[in-house]
Amino acid sequence: MTSLETEGWRSLLFVPGSRPDRFDKALAAGADVVCIDLEDAVAPDGKDDAREQTFGYLAQPRDGGPALGLRINGVDTEAGARDLNAIGGLNGADFLMLPKVADLADIEAVIAAGCDLPIIVVLESANGVLEARAIAQHGAVIAAIYGAIDLSADIGCSLDWEAHLYGRSHCALCFGAEQKVLFDSPYLDVKDLDGLKEMTSRAARLGIHARSAIHPAQLAPIHEALNPSAEEVAEARRILEAFDAAKGGVALLDGKMIELPVIKSARRVLARAGD
Known part of the structure; x- marks a missing residue:
């Protein structure tokens, strides 16, 4: 298992795997971590092309810059199965992101497929959040994202702060106990930078000192909210x-x-x- 320095991580920027023209821009945007996304950001009929382009890009030499990884599709999906079949040919990534992790079996499935990269999990189901302690303790897991959006769909709750107070607090405790990074979920309104900053500060008061982002413009407010005065x-x-x-x-x-x-x-x- 390759080691990866996570101390100081505050921001993770997603970039669609179907937009290789944005990969270099994402790396230069100022995020602490960049993740090329083959899952939510790619339409079903574009996943094979995105996988090929992404694997090719990751295989190219890089000279420094933020940690760069790949989010595959869920292991229980057809696209995820194709991702796992190709995982042995993945070169150049610093980490693998695994979405919709429900328990340790999902992590072991990726390892069994030949992945020896550090893993960032996305906890976005009721089962995943409830299993956060065991998941945080797994040696291959270096960080997680609290997935408020999918969790809301899973249990039928709103995206309001109060609806996720327990989930955020629970995951913050589980990953804090292991001294591992927990990223908050992306803030969907990319134009509401003040709201992003306020919600990031609120999450930090719970012990969540990092946040994922879906647009480069969100990085500065995230850093401002998380950096000490x-x-x-x-x-x-x-x-x-x-x-x-x-x-x-x-x-x-x-x-x-x-x-x-x-x-x-x-x-x-x-x-x-x-x-």
Whole structure:
């Protein structure tokens, strides 16, 4: 299994596998991760052509840039079966994204087909969300996307924030416990950048510190919402400086004792700021 550095991931940009003319643009858009999509973004009659073009593109040498991977179709679909049959010829991808993961059997099916890439799963069904703990613990899984849109269709709930509060919180806990990245679902209104920023900030307060995107214009608001403010960075530095100055003794800042959870939070802030 190839290792992949995930620390600092904030954004994942999807690009349709049927639009190879957009692949280079997606890589240059500023996302931390780029995923070529053979599933939702490709019409049924275009999947074979998209697969061929995508595999050819991924096989080309790349000089740096964001992590680049491929989302195949669900393993229980005809298109997914064709993807799995071709997986042995997939070269150059940094990861594989597996949609509609319901349990560990879906992950094992991909591995059995010859995939040795790190896997990003999409949790977009009731079964998938309920199995999030076991899925997060799987050694091949490095990250997940909370799939609010398909989950809404699966259980018949709305896309309102309240309807997904439990699902988001549960997945954040499961993947947080394994120190693995959880991306929030894409924000569908690509013109509502203020709404995107607000909802991304709200998800971050639950512990979801990354988001998937369907348009390059969404990347800046995502990063703005997730990057610590200058005030937060300055306060984190003060906390760590006071802790270091105590040299193992009781650390105080502004008359208050600095406990270990506060230190951990300060280090997390600086890590998110790239400090």
